[in-house]
Amino acid sequence: MERSTIVVLLAISAIVYAFYKVTKRTVLDRIPGPASKSFILGNMGELMQNQAGLTEFSWQETYGNVVRFKAPFGMDRLLVSDPKALQHILMTSGYRWRKYRERKELSRLTSGKGLLWADGNTHKRQRKVMLPGFGTPEAKNFLPLFFSCAATISRRWSDILLTSENQSCVFNIPEWASRATLDAIGQAAFDYNFGAADDHESELGKVYQNMLLKTFGSPSDGTLIALELFRLLPSFIVEFINDYNPMSRLTPVHKVTKVANAVAKELVSTKYNALLEDKSKHDIMSLLVKANAGENPKARLTDAELISQMRVLLLAGHETTANSLSWLLYELVRNLDLQRKLRAEIRASEKVAASRGDSELNIHDLESMPLLGATVKELLRYHPVAIHMFRMAHEDDVIPLSTPITTMTGEILTEIPVSKGTRTVISIPAYNRNKELFGEDAQIFNPYRWLEPDHVKRGVSLGPFANLATFSGGTRSCIGWRFAIIEVQAFIVELLSNFEFSATPQIDKVRREAAIVMVPTIEGEIEKGSQLPLRVTFAPKGGD
Numbered sequence: 001m002e003r004s005t006i007v008v009l010l011a012i013s014a015i016v017y018a019f020y021k022v023t024k025r026t027v028l029d030r031i032p033g034p035a036s037k038s039f040i041l042g043n044m045g046e047l048m049q050n051q052a053g054l055t056e057f058s059w060q061e062t063y064g065n066v067v068r069f070k071a072p073f074g075m076d077r078l079l080v081s082d083p084k085a086l087q088h089i090l091m092t093s094g095y096r097w098r099k100y101r102e103r104k105e106l107s108r109l110t111s112g113k114g115l116l117w118a119d120g121n122t123h124k125r126q127r128k129v130m131l132p133g134f135g136t137p138e139a140k141n142f143l144p145l146f147f148s149c150a151a152t153i154s155r156r157w158s159d160i161l162l163t164s165e166n167q168s169c170v171f172n173i174p175e176w177a178s179r180a181t182l183d184a185i186g187q188a189a190f191d192y193n194f195g196a197a198d199d200h201e202s203e204l205g206k207v208y209q210n211m212l213l214k215t216f217g218s219p220s221d222g223t224l225i226a227l228e229l230f231r232l233l234p235s236f237i238v239e240f241i242n243d244y245n246p247m248s249r250l251t252p253v254h255k256v257t258k259v260a261n262a263v264a265k266e267l268v269s270t271k272y273n274a275l276l277e278d279k280s281k282h283d284i285m286s287l288l289v290k291a292n293a294g295e296n297p298k299a300r301l302t303d304a305e306l307i308s309q310m311r312v313l314l315l316a317g318h319e320t321t322a323n324s325l326s327w328l329l330y331e332l333v334r335n336l337d338l339q340r341k342l343r344a345e346i347r348a349s350e351k352v353a354a355s356r357g358d359s360e361l362n363i364h365d366l367e368s369m370p371l372l373g374a375t376v377k378e379l380l381r382y383h384p385v386a387i388h389m390f391r392m393a394h395e396d397d398v399i400p401l402s403t404p405i406t407t408m409t410g411e412i413l414t415e416i417p418v419s420k421g422t423r424t425v426i427s428i429p430a431y432n433r434n435k436e437l438f439g440e441d442a443q444i445f446n447p448y449r450w451l452e453p454d455h456v457k458r459g460v461s462l463g464p465f466a467n468l469a470t471f472s473g474g475t476r477s478c479i480g481w482r483f484a485i486i487e488v489q490a491f492i493v494e495l496l497s498n499f500e501f502s503a504t505p506q507i508d509k510v511r512r513e514a515a516i517v518m519v520p521t522i523e524g525e526i527e528k529g530s531q532l533p534l535r536v537t538f539a540p541k542g543g544d
């Protein structure tokens with residue numbers, strides 16, 4: 001059959017299905033939301049093509065924390081940022097809300113059939129084996145390793161600065177951050193040094209660079225529609241199309257799959273051999289392989305699943321922290337007073353460490369730095385790098401609400417009854433800017449809110465950290481959150497201790513690009529990849 005015929009058939013099926021859905025009346029019809037721009041695309045363009053969070057903030061301001069909007073072909077969808085609703089969908093309902101099939105497919109493409117892809121019992125089984133590597137003691141033990149990865153950047157930058165005019169240079173922060181955090185996850189998770197920060201020719205470093213942005217940044221109308229149509233096809237056909245599609249957009253993921261699979265395969269076999277020879281180490285993957293060997297054969301992960309978990313860690317473990325670090329430096333050049341105060345706090349802690357005879361801060365030192373703690377919390381609230389979570393009701397359900405909504409017919413709803421198949425988009429940025437929880441200034445980056453009594457309200461309990469949605473919550477919450485926080489803290493301490501950062505003229509053109517994760521780019525230069533050019537000079541030693 002001709003390709004065009006298939007497309008037409010798919011489109012007709014979608015329209016028939018949509019007609020049935022559109023004419024079937026549900027409570028969703030009465031929930032207020034924006035008018036649809038077109039039947040084919042609905043409001044999906046506004047939501048997915050705009051800078052991260054912008055559309056959500058304006059909908060939240062106008063309609064509240066639950067907004068009905070139109071997906072392609074007239075389908076109703078809910079954008080949710082209401083605290084109780086999020087707690088229900090992510091935490092208390094267990095696996096009654098699941099990822100959409102086409103979104104799982106994006107996870108499969110980027111990291112295989114591992115934890116980000118799995119659902120239900122498969123997810124439960126995979127997660128149980130993964131967890132032992134991610135406890136608090138394990139994360140804290142990695143602090144010296146994170147300092148040493150950050151020190152690699154310091155060394156490289158110092159060498160460049162010493163030979164440059166006025167000892168001042170502009171560095172593209174995301175590029176360096178991505179390589180250094182790839183090294184950090186390599187050593188912490190696999191006890192393997194990819195050497196990406198030192199060697200800009202490192203193959204793994206190269207294939208991951210800008211992979212998410214090139215594949216998922218600024219999705220076209222056609223891509224958004226195709227994603228909806230993929231729902232109508234069986235998974236194996238969609239997987240086949242994506243794996244063999246020569247479309248240039250998918251080339252970066254295909255390259256990552258090839259290189260990362262080869263690296264992961266070799267590492268899994270090394271870990272197995274070490275276990276057999278009783279020479280297992282304490283990296284996350286060794287713990288995983290060990291935990292797996294101890295499981296009953298039915299619950300055990302297959303070799304293919306182990307390889308996928310490694311790819312999940314490679315991806316989830318470095319793009320997230322690298323972009324978080326970039327956004328933190330973005331805020332610190334826009335707020336030089338905060339940068340100075342943080343450096344002063346770091347200097348004071350360095351003095352305490354030196355008086356003990358230590359050349360490096362330890363985890364207690366980090367925990368005793370209130371401004372550092374507050375700044376990282378505010379970073380995670382204000383710049384949550386994961387933007388959306390897509391969840392579909394696996395059975396009929398009732399979504400409870402913190403704030404009742406008034407329907408278009410004047411009815412007040414304190415909960416929303418939904419039928420199986422109802423689709424929600426959870427907005428992490430919108431929840432994190434809820435004024436009732438985080439204060440009237442929730443739209444402003446202000447770390448001091450965390451140091452002032454009563455500025456942040458308790459609200460319903462959500463997620464593993466600071467009641468933020470940043471790391472999701474419940475059965476699928478981020479398993480690397482402790483790891484991420486300690487890593488960002490270590491990097492910022494090392495970098496601020498050695499360098500001063502200031503803005504370049506491009507700072508006002510920085511965009512919060514939505515590419516599954518939130519990536520900094522420069523307006524009009526998206527084809528150049530992730531960019532945040534900042535001027536770097538040596539930091540004054542001693543007091544500032």
Ligand code: HEM
Nearest residue numbers: 115316317320321324386389470471472476478479480484
């Ligand atoms: C600031 C950094 C990070 C943020 C904001 C973040 C955020 C998230 C979010 C929102 C999810 C849920 C995704 C979904 O259900 O659709 C998630 C899942 C996950 N994250 Fe993170 N993450 C971060 C760092 C890390 C790190 C450093 C690691 C590993 C070392 C990691 C490993 C994972 C894994 C394995 C999952 C899948 C969990 C599951 O489905 O059971 N993350 N993360």
